[in-house]
Amino acid sequence: MSADPIPLLSVENLTIEIGGASVVDDVSFHVAPGRVMALVGESGCGKSLTSYAILGLLPDAAKRTGGRIRLHDLDLSALSEREFRKARGKDISIIFQEPSASLDPLTTVGSQIADAYRTHNKVSRAEAYDKARQMLADVGIPDPDRRLHQYPFELSGGMCQRIMISIALICSPRVLVADEPTTALDVTIQAQILDLMKKLVSERGTAIVLITHDMGVVADIADDVAVMYAGRVAEIAGVHSLFAKPCHPYTALLLASVPTLDDAPKSDLATIEGRVPTPDEFGEGCRFASRCPLVTDKCRIEQPPLFDCGDGHRSACWHIDRMPELMEAAA
Amino acid sequence: MSDPNGPVLELKDVAVHFGGRGGLFASPGPVVKAVNGVDLTIGRGETVALVGESGCGKSTLSNTIVGLQAPVSGSIRVAGEEVVGADRRKLNDIRRHVQMIFQDPALSLDPRSTIGATVGEPLKVRGVAKGEALKQRVGELLTQVGLRAEHADRYPHQFSGGQRQRVVIARALALEPGLVICDEPVSALDVSVRAQILNLLVALQKRTGVSYLFVSHDLSVVRHICDRVVVMYLGRFVEMADRATFFANPKHPYTRALMSAVPQADPVVQRGKERYVLSGELPSPANIPSGCAFHTRCPLATEICSQVRPELTPRPDGALVACHHA
Numbered sequence: 001m002s003a004d005p006i007p008l009l010s011v012e013n014l015t016i017e018i019g020g021a022s023v024v025d026d027v028s029f030h031v032a033p034g035r036v037m038a039l040v041g042e043s044g045c046g047k048s049l050t051s052y053a054i055l056g057l058l059p060d061a062a063k064r065t066g067g068r069i070r071l072h073d074l075d076l077s078a079l080s081e082r083e084f085r086k087a088r089g090k091d092i093s094i095i096f097q098e099p100s101a102s103l104d105p106l107t108t109v110g111s112q113i114a115d116a117y118r119t120h121n122k123v124s125r126a127e128a129y130d131k132a133r134q135m136l137a138d139v140g141i142p143d144p145d146r147r148l149h150q151y152p153f154e155l156s157g158g159m160c161q162r163i164m165i166s167i168a169l170i171c172s173p174r175v176l177v178a179d180e181p182t183t184a185l186d187v188t189i190q191a192q193i194l195d196l197m198k199k200l201v202s203e204r205g206t207a208i209v210l211i212t213h214d215m216g217v218v219a220d221i222a223d224d225v226a227v228m229y230a231g232r233v234a235e236i237a238g239v240h241s242l243f244a245k246p247c248h249p250y251t252a253l254l255l256a257s258v259p260t261l262d263d264a265p266k267s268d269l270a271t272i273e274g275r276v277p278t279p280d281e282f283g284e285g286c287r288f289a290s291r292c293p294l295v296t297d298k299c300r301i302e303q304p305p306l307f308d309c310g311d312g313h314r315s316a317c318w319h320i321d322r323m324p325e326l327m328e329a330a331a
Numbered sequence: 332m333s334d335p336n337g338p339v340l341e342l343k344d345v346a347v348h349f350g351g352r353g354g355l356f357a358s359p360g361p362v363v364k365a366v367n368g369v370d371l372t373i374g375r376g377e378t379v380a381l382v383g384e385s386g387c388g389k390s391t392l393s394n395t396i397v398g399l400q401a402p403v404s405g406s407i408r409v410a411g412e413e414v415v416g417a418d419r420r421k422l423n424d425i426r427r428h429v430q431m432i433f434q435d436p437a438l439s440l441d442p443r444s445t446i447g448a449t450v451g452e453p454l455k456v457r458g459v460a461k462g463e464a465l466k467q468r469v470g471e472l473l474t475q476v477g478l479r480a481e482h483a484d485r486y487p488h489q490f491s492g493g494q495r496q497r498v499v500i501a502r503a504l505a506l507e508p509g510l511v512i513c514d515e516p517v518s519a520l521d522v523s524v525r526a527q528i529l530n531l532l533v534a535l536q537k538r539t540g541v542s543y544l545f546v547s548h549d550l551s552v553v554r555h556i557c558d559r560v561v562v563m564y565l566g567r568f569v570e571m572a573d574r575a576t577f578f579a580n581p582k583h584p585y586t587r588a589l590m591s592a593v594p595q596a597d598p599v600v601q602r603g604k605e606r607y608v609l610s611g612e613l614p615s616p617a618n619i620p621s622g623c624a625f626h627t628r629c630p631l632a633t634e635i636c637s638q639v640r641p642e643l644t645p646r647p648d649g650a651l652v653a654c655h656h657a
């Protein structure tokens with residue numbers, strides 16, 4: 001998180017409760033224009049809820065009980081549903097994991113993109129279609145004229161995801177939230193979509209919040225990374241610092257469990273014993289305590305705050321000084 | 332079965348097609364040539380990885396090997412016995428030597444059956460064990476995959492995704508098969524759980540000598556677990572090599588594109604590596620391009636590529652590659 005430019009999107013102490021349990025707890029991060037912030041973590045750690053909260057799209061069961069979200073100087077968390085609808089698509093957009101589930105199967109893709117444009121711009125249908133055609137070309141869809149008149153089922157998964165991206169970007173939002181945008185795609189198509197996102201960032205200065213569980217995707221595209229565990233930020237750092245010198249035991253073990261070039265074939269991979277606690281098991285202490293090799297009594301009783309370990313690299317662990325011990329054992 | 336040291340699986344010129352005949356009411360749609368002219372031998376205790384993009388025919392080939400799908404031509408030998416055209420009783424006998432593990436453990440377990448009933452089912456159906464002996468064998472199988480014998484009375488919903496995949500593995504091993512086909516066995520699991528299951532598969536192989544056909548698109552997992560790699564594109568094998576050769580010196584342009592596309596979990600390596608981004612999408616298997624099926628996306632393609640289909644040919648380092656220019 002080197003020499004922070006002025007943040008465009010700020011998530012400050014965000015807390016979300018479901019049935020009395022804080023499934024997202026005190027989460028903070030900032031994203032500047034032209035930067036990519038990755039949220040990573042295991043299934044159920046609260047990545048999607050965080051992204052829905054940013055867009056004002058939390059499910060009924062979930063309540064934001066603390067913190068705020070700011071877009072530049074606009075307090076998004078104070079907006080009414082009506083005001084939010086105005087901001088959504090124009091200032092801030094989201095793309096979801098399942099492209100096929102979020103497109104309307106009965107409407108041509110051209111009309112879906114054009115409608116998204118007309119929601120925020122008073123233009124004729126023809127003008128909106130021109131804009132849509134241009135957008136399809138920008139996201140790398142060959143033969144946009146033909147594609148405009150097709151239905152989602154006539155397109156491949158990769159193309160549907162490009163359509164989703166077109167809808168999300170047609171009004172040139174300043175912030176794009178992408179929830180697992182490539183998880184359902186083949187690796188060669190994933191590479192194309194990641195390249196497209198890099199182009200957006202460098203050419204339009206879009207700020208991106210990228211949600212993923214794939215450390216390879218993080219290594220490819222992120223500037224900064226927040227590693228989430230059981231609803232909290234375990235560690236947050238610039239991407240190079242995080243991979244080179246993880247300061248939280250969870251991150252270190254997570255990285256060690258991915259097979260690398262240096263492993264002997266069929267050798268034992270590092271694993272994390274036990275399982276992620278369910279929200280009703282969270283308790284008072286560090287949420288990683290039940291699985292952590294460095295655990296002490298203090299960890300079980302008191303929740304660690306985020307400590308600075310230099311250069312804006314921060315880790316929520318009582319025993320950062322004992323990380324070398326862990327790294328040695330994992331190697 | 333015949334030669335105890337012979338291969339567990341031999342495929343010769345196997346082809347699997349869908350549709351085309353158009354039954355009484357069906358319109359005669361195009362033939363989908365999902366698998367075409369595939370040859371493969373898997374030795375005892377060997378792990379062969381099968382990689383390729385969605386729709387290239389990996390699951391169709393797997394299903395054909397376990398007999399869930401009939402080939403239109405070719406020969407499939409399991410432990411030396413021909414599967415194609417075998418009568419029902421013989422098939423049944425052959426099939427206990429090949430088991431399958433699917434991607435999503437949630438979908439392959441019956442939510443209303445206890446774990447014990449699920450794992451014991453193949454033993455019971457084949458009359459291998461019953462009563463107390465069955466219970467004991469189930470306990471052993473559960474222990475072998477890192478669960479406990481007491482878990483036999485629980486139901487799938489009481490387990491995590493990783494534990495459910497262990498149950499699926501225990502059931503696959505119940506009849507002591509020579510070959511287990513793993514169709515994306517860890518893709519649906521979180522990274523930390525993935526490592527546990529990979530360790531388990533390796534440990535079981537060391538103990539029992541089982542062979543694996545490991546279907547995956549994750550090349551870092553493949554490199555970790557396999558002895559040999561086969562790359563499939565639109566129903567055909569385009570490259571086959573032992574692990575060291577494959578990763579040190581990938582040859583087919585499609586293989587190289589795949590390798591370049593899989594992001595490495597290291598920002599320095601990942602951002603420094605040579606990019607080889609493919610343009611275009613995978614063509615439909617109902618309409619396979621002429622010549623080399625890859626020529627529509629290939630950066631090396633020339634005129635001959637769209638006219639003549641390249642055969643798999645051996646290279647000096649032992650790799651088999653189907654390409655005019657690699």
Ligand SMILES: Nc1ncnc2c1ncn2[C@@H]1O[C@H](COP(=O)(O)OP(=O)(O)OP(=O)(O)O)[C@@H](O)[C@H]1O
Pocket residue numbers: 018023041042043044045046047048049050059060061062213279
């Ligand atoms: N609508 C809902 N009702 C009840 N609980 C929910 C709901 N949505 C999410 N949760 C719970 O909140 C927690 C966080 O869920 P979230 O979807 O944010 O996880 P995630 O990190 O996106 O996981 P994944 O990687 O599986 O998408 C989980 O424990 C989940 O079960």
Ligand SMILES: Nc1ncnc2c1ncn2[C@@H]1O[C@H](COP(=O)(O)OP(=O)(O)OP(=O)(O)O)[C@@H](O)[C@H]1O
Pocket residue numbers: 349350363365383384385386387388389390391392616
């Ligand atoms: N029962 C079927 N009837 C018609 N076509 C089928 C059938 N099963 C598979 N196909 C087609 O055969 C081709 C190969 O499919 P297959 O499921 O083997 O691919 P795959 O390599 O396993 O893909 P994935 O990585 O998505 O699992 C696809 O085009 C698919 O649509």
Ligand code: SF4
Pocket residue numbers: 583584585623624625626627629630631632633636641653654655656657
């Ligand atoms: S044969 Fe030609 S088209 Fe096919 S992969 Fe080789 S160079 Fe490319």
Ligand SMILES: [Mg+2]
Pocket residue numbers: 047048049
């Ligand atoms: Mg999610």
Ligand SMILES: [Mg+2]
Pocket residue numbers: 389390391514
């Ligand atoms: Mg498949």
